[in-house]
Amino acid sequence: MxxxxxxxxxxxxxxxxxxxxxxxxxxxxxxxxxxxxxxxxAADVPGELAKQKVRLKVAEVLFGDLTAVGDEIEVIKPDGDYVLRVGNHGPFLLGDPMARLSSPTILGRYGPDSYRRDVIEAALARG
Amino acid sequence: MLIKDKQIRALTDKLERAEAPRIDDANLIDILAAVGDFSDFWRNENEMREKLSAPGITRHEQLELVREGMDSAERGDLERILDESGFSMTASAKNFLEALVGRAPLDEDQGPLELTADQRNGFVGRAEAGDVIEAINLSAAPLARLHLDNTTEIARADQFGKFAGTLPDVKEGDIVRLRTRKADGTVSDWVTIRATGLSPEDTREAQINLERLDLVAQSGGGIEVTQNTARPLTEPGATVRITNARTGERFEFVATDEGALPDGFALRGRAGDEFKVAVSDGHWNLSFANVAGVLKVPGGDNGPVGVDVEDPAAQKRHLKPDGTNRYEKVRYTGPLFVDGPSASDVRQGAIGNCYFPSAMAAVAYTDPGIIENMIRDNEDGTYTVTFQNVSWSGATDEVEILIDADLYTRSWGGPIYGVARNGSNKPDKMELWFPLIEKAFAKWKGSYETIGEGGVAGKVLEAVTGKSYDYQFISPSSKDLVYRRIAEAAEKGWPACAGTHGKDRAELYTNTGVYANHSYSVLGVEEEAGVRYVKLRNPWGQSEAGNDGQNDGFFRLELDKFVELYGNLAVCPA
Known part of the structure; x- marks a missing residue:
């Protein structure tokens, strides 16, 4: 949806x-x-797009020490409302809320389109 | 009257717009500054104004100054002002103009032109020798707690009757009132001027002192408004807008020459209502967006109020495992409308019904009156929302849905479903029209679950306008047709929505700022540098293609991109 x-x-x-x-x-x-x-x-028809595992090249790290600039890391795009393809870029919020996956999961409903950088930086500043 | 000099023409045009055009010493100084400036550059005009207003300058010296800079065209303009303008003139001003164009000798007994109001040089003028000059700044008086006669002595006329004085805290555009006081205490009539020459623009917003207004609910309905003091309420001539926060109804009055409430002004509302007050001096706050404060009518009860009616059930995913609601229901008591309905009011909640807010925003954009008319405050805590049930034949039946203003609310505040995007989302402040109409729609269709599983924007347009919608597929090959259709809808004020492709084509969308399986309000078209665009709004009230710095959901998309990313268009011809 x-x-x-x-x-x-x-x-x-x-x-x-x-x-x-x-x-x-x-x-x-x-x-x-x-x-x-x-x-x-009709719009907003229910249904989720399947999980993907993708390789992500890190250009910048805004928070955390999970990875470093220049690394290529494997991350999981969970079942959700978007799908990734090669070339998709932007801010990725990574975590593992269920703490049971070997690769970190992309958080936020729309992946790299979820939040603008300034919104993320403001949230990080709020702690 | 043909005035050739553009600076003089600007001044005479301004005078012509006045209710009773009159040339007095104060505004004649402005005209003379334009005449004697040697050029069209404003700096010279300002310098000339300073020289003409210099303390101690004689009337004869003023005449010579202006004559030095006057050319034949300007002289002709002054003659036309004398002969053709029809402006009334003070004797002093008229004699000065006649002397300037050589028609009459200068009457030195008139003294220099009075009261230039140029605070860089003080208030300059002539009175009887020994008179005290008193002044009050009416623009600053409302919050300074001054009575109208709480004047400040700014000068005393010398043995020749000349005076020059200053008043603290006078800003460009301020309304200043002056008078003379003789040794025996008698005072002259007031002379009211507007301060000029301090800065290029009016720099003070009109003030209003809300402590000076009392609101009392009347037994027969309505709110009596009284001013409880002789002190000024606001700046003379200021427009005061008072908006009932519950009903959204607006009331306006223009302050009297004393800065007071005019006789007979009243409001509609009831005990407990709150009214937002905004004021404009005609230069600032023209949209009344800056609210000076809130007045509340004593009495009433703004807590959970009125009749409680059955609410539509929440979405299943918003229930706890035991079937009870995860989100508490809270009674909202804010205004139905704040400055009327608009597309920007609408924000989709955490529910899959983008088709509904996109359609409501489209109607609010094209014809907000439809929305104002479809919801009625029953004044007992309930609201009646009227939808149109349009049959295949085009016949319509009205469907009235009764709701109260209980909304499922997040623990940290704000409704979980549709919400007003602008302003506060607190229960006693939030603008209610959109979440309440959505609630009524959920009740009509069965529940929030029913309306939260996707739907068709065109059907909502139909249910709101009572008119059948038409529907067309969008493809790159139909782009000219689509563009013309959207242009036609915008021109005729028809609401329209467009839907993106389904999730089977979701990989088209990531990084575009547009989302699959989503409905958008279509607001029109525009062309710039040969490129055609479609104007759209995301019902989320955020997240848009491109970055215009607003992130308010409004954006435009090149037509080629629009026909690639969008699959259908619904238009509801009136």
């Missing part, structure tokens, strides 16, 4: 690292469950 991004202050407690990065490889795609189709003109 195309619902607004989560309020960033609800997401930040789970964030372990914030990087500016770019997707360089799509490593794995989980099987996509059938997406319901609404009537003509």
């Amino acid at each position: 195309a619902i607004p991004p989560d309020p960033i202050d609800e997401v930040m407690p789970d964030v372990r690292c914030v990087v500016i990065g770019e997707v360089t490889h799509i490593l794995e795609k989980w099987k996509q469950a059938p997406l319901p189709k609404g009537e003509d003109g």
Whole structure:
């Protein structure tokens, strides 16, 4: 569903690292469950896009010591309202709220489009 | 009257706009400064004004100064002012103009032109020898707690009757009132002037002292408004706008020459209502966006009030495992409208119903009156929202939905579903029209769950306007047709929405600022440097293509990109 991004202050407690990065490889795609189709003109039809594992090249680290500039890290795009492809870039909030995945998970409903950099920096400044 | 000199023309044009155009010593100084400035540069005009207003200057010296800089065109302009303008003139001003164009000798008994109001050089003028000159700044008086006769002595006329004095804290555009006081205590009539020459623009916003107004609810309805003191309420001539925070109804009055409330002014409302007060002096706060304060009518009860009616159920994912609501219901008592409905009021909540806020914002953008008319405050804590049920044949039935203002609310504040984007989201402050109409829509359709599983914006347009919508697919090959259709809708004031493609094409969207499976309000088209754009609004009230620095949901998209990212367009012709 195309619902607004989560309020960033609800997401930040789970964030372990914030990087500016770019997707360089799509490593794995989980099987996509059938997406319901609404009537003509319908929007906000339920259904989530399948999980992906992607490689991310880190250009900048805004928060955390999970990684460093220049690293290429593997991260999980969870089931959600967006899908990544090679070249997608922007701020990635990384965490592992369930603490059971080997790779960090991208947090925020729309991945690199969730929050502008200034919004993230303001949230980090608030602690 | 054809005035050739553009500076003089600007001044005479301004005079012509006055209710009773009159040339007195004060505004004649402005005209003469334009005449005697040697050029069109404003600096010279200002320098000339300073020289003409210098303390101790004689009337004869003023005449010579102006004559030195006057050319034949300006002389012709002055003759036209004398002969053709129809402006009334003080004897002093008229004699000076006639002397300047050579029609009459200068009457030195008139003394120098009086009261230039140029505070850089003080208030300069002539009175009877020994007179005390008193002044009060009416623009600063309301908050200074001054009575109108709490004047300051600024000067005493010398043996020749000349005086020059200053008043503290006078700013450009201030209204200053002066009079003379003789040794026996008798005083002259007031002379009121507007301070000029201090800075290029009026620099003081109008003040208002809200402690000087009392509001009393009347038994027969309505609110009596009285001014409880002879002290000035605000600046003379200022426009005061008072808005009922509950109903959104606006009331305005223009302050009297004494800066007072005019007789007969009253408000509509009830005990407990709050009224926002804003004031404009005609230069500042023209939109009345700056609120000076809030007045509350004594009595009433602004707590949880009125009738409680059954609410639509929350979405299932917003229930606890035991089936109870995760979010507490809170009674909202804020105004239905703040400055009327507008697209920017609307913000989608944490519910999958983008089709609904995008349609409501589109209607608010094109015809806010429809929204004002579809919701009624029943004054007992309930509201009636009227939708239109449009049949296949085009016939409509009105559907009235009764709701109260209980909204599911996050623990840290603000409704979980639709919310007003502008201003406060506190229960006693938030603008209510959008969340309440959404609530009524949920009640009509069954629950928030029912309306939160996607839908069609065109059907909401139909339910609000009572008119059938039309629908077309968008593709790159139809871009000219789509552009013309949107242009037509914008021109005719028809609400429109566009939907993006479904999630099966989601990889088109990441990093575009546009989102898949989403509905947007379509606000019009524009063309710039040969590039055609479509104007849109994201119902989230944020997140948009490009970065215009606002992040308010409003943005524009090149037509080529629009037809790539959007799949359908719904327009609701009136």
